[in-house]
Amino acid sequence: MLRGPKENENAAASQCSVCGHHSDLVELPGLNQKYCSECSADVATSILLKTEINAAWLAGQRYESLAAELAQLSRRLLERAQST
Numbered sequence: 575m576l577r578g579p580k581e582n583e584n585a586a587a588s589q590c591s592v593c594g595h596h597s598d599l600v601e602l603p604g605l606n607q608k609y610c611s612e613c614s615a616d617v618a619t620s621i622l623l624k625t626e627i628n629a630a631w632l633a634g635q636r637y638e639s640l641a642a643e644l645a646q647l648s649r650r651l652l653e654r655a656q657s658t
């Protein structure tokens with residue numbers, strides 16, 4: 575899982591797990607973490623991409639473009655985590 579570099583584990587329930595914002599938090603189904611609206615969209619997309627990559631891999635299809643997209647998304651989330 576992607577996690578912010580912040581060391582406030584106890585406060586994790588009330589802030590975004592990625593960027594640390596305290597507003598508009600949403601909980602994604604199946605995940606024990608909360609994200610702000612902006613991060614939740616990216617996290618949801620990354621989960622979707624991982625699923626698609628898995629499916630493509632299992633089907634023996636090419637998934638390079640999906641993997642590149644996922645890498646880009648992960649980088650964006652990481653940058654956001656570090657910018658706050």
Ligand SMILES: [Zn+2]
Pocket residue numbers: 590591592593594595609610611612613614
């Ligand atoms: Zn966030």
